[in-house]
Amino acid sequence: MKMKMTLAVLLVMEICGLSSSLIKQHFFVKEKMTWDSANNYCKTYFHDLSTFTNENEEQRFLEDAAHQPSDAWVGLYTESGVWMWSGGENAIHINWDTSNKQPENDGCAFLHKGHKKLHDIDCDDKYSFFCMNISELVLVLRNETWEGALEYCRKQYNDLASLSSLNMMDSALGKSTQAETEYVWIGLRYLAGDWFWVNGDDLDNTAWSRNEQSQCPARDLRCGAQDKKTREWIHRNCEEKFNFFCSAQAVKVQEQQKQQENISQMPPTQ
Numbered sequence: 193m194k195m196k197m198t199l200a201v202l203l204v205m206e207i208c209g210l211s212s213s214l215i216k217q218h219f220f221v222k223e224k225m226t227w228d229s230a231n232n233y234c235k236t237y238f239h240d241l242s243t244f245t246n247e248n249e250e251q252r253f254l255e256d257a258a259h260q261p262s263d264a265w266v267g268l269y270t271e272s273g274v275w276m277w278s279g280g281e282n283a284i285h286i287n288w289d290t291s292n293k294q295p296e297n298d299g300c301a302f303l304h305k306g307h308k309k310l311h312d313i314d315c316d317d318k319y320s321f322f323c324m325n326i327s328e329l330v331l332v333l334r335n336e337t338w339e340g341a342l343e344y345c346r347k348q349y350n351d352l353a354s355l356s357s358l359n360m361m362d363s364a365l366g367k368s369t370q371a372e373t374e375y376v377w378i379g380l381r382y383l384a385g386d387w388f389w390v391n392g393d394d395l396d397n398t399a400w401s402r403n404e405q406s407q408c409p410a411r412d413l414r415c416g417a418q419d420k421k422t423r424e425w426i427h428r429n430c431e432e433k434f435n436f437f438c439s440a441q442a443v444k445v446q447e448q449q450k451q452q453e454n455i456s457q458m459p460p461t462q
């Protein structure tokens with residue numbers, strides 16, 4: 193029941209144009225630091241302090257922040273009196289804790305543990321903080337076996353995509369329509385009695401086709417793919433060759449796109 197609901201919700205979101213191709217994953221860091229030090233820490237060990245620039249991103253952030261043990265900085269600060277997201281975007285949608293008289297004209301923002309809303313305070317105060325990593329789903333238009341796809345993704349990007357978060361599933365729904373094969377490999381594998389994601393994520397949210405038993409597939413159908421038409425997951429023979437989804441660090445995707453631009457700008461060789 194749960195899996196059907198999920199797919200329906202995602203399809204509605206996609207129709208409403210809410211799907212974004214950047215996938216932000218947020219991490220709570222317990223250590224208490226000033227906002228600047230936290231910013232540096234996140235840029236060193238993750239990609240950045242956590243930002244959530246629209247309602248959809250905010251909802252996803254709050255899911256990741258649900259069990260925060262203490263108040264924690266987010267990537268929101270003022271520059272000449274204007275609120276900005278760390279990364280440089282003007283902040284338009286900010287979920288201030290207005291019923292507690294926020295904001296109060298201080299320099300940096302934290303998420304209140306109890307209210308789940310933003311408060312501002314002096315940037316030199318010390319708080320725990322949220323860092324994020326940004327990844328992206330890439331549809332690769334090559335035809336590979338499941339193992340071939342895994343190898344390609346691990347070499348060129350990060351991994352064969354694990355659609356473990358609603359964000360990832362959502363992004364896959366939008367992109368699979370561009371596939372050239374009927375099915376698209378994803379990082380789902382059946383081994384030793386269980387289906388699992390190759391990157392080790394929990395298999396909580398699923399979108400199996402109604403006709404598929406998620407348990408015990410036939411001996412020759414032990415790799416997972418997304419059906420381009422129904423957009424549900426099905427069991428396929430690992431030796432079949434399909435297009436596939438890789439997950440990539442967003443920063444790396446941009447570099448590769450730049451490299452491709454360079455290649456296409458080079459004069460043709462005679």
Ligand SMILES: *[C@@H]1O[C@H](CO)[C@@H](O)[C@H](O)[C@H]1NC(C)=O
Pocket residue numbers: 237238239325441
């Ligand atoms: C976050 O990104 C950094 C930098 O790319 C990487 O080293 C780290 O392993 C990532 N962390 C997680 C939990 O994905």
Ligand SMILES: *[C@@H]1O[C@H](CO)[C@@H](O)[C@H](O)[C@H]1NC(C)=O
Pocket residue numbers: 333334335372373
């Ligand atoms: C992959 O297979 C599909 C379907 O058989 C075909 O249309 C497509 O041209 C193939 N792509 C490549 C890059 O070989």
Ligand SMILES: *[C@@H]1O[C@H](CO)[C@@H](O)[C@H](O)[C@H]1NC(C)=O
Pocket residue numbers: 447450451454
């Ligand atoms: C693209 O070309 C420019 C100018 O030649 C160079 O500075 C840059 O490093 C190249 N970028 C990549 C990603 O190769």
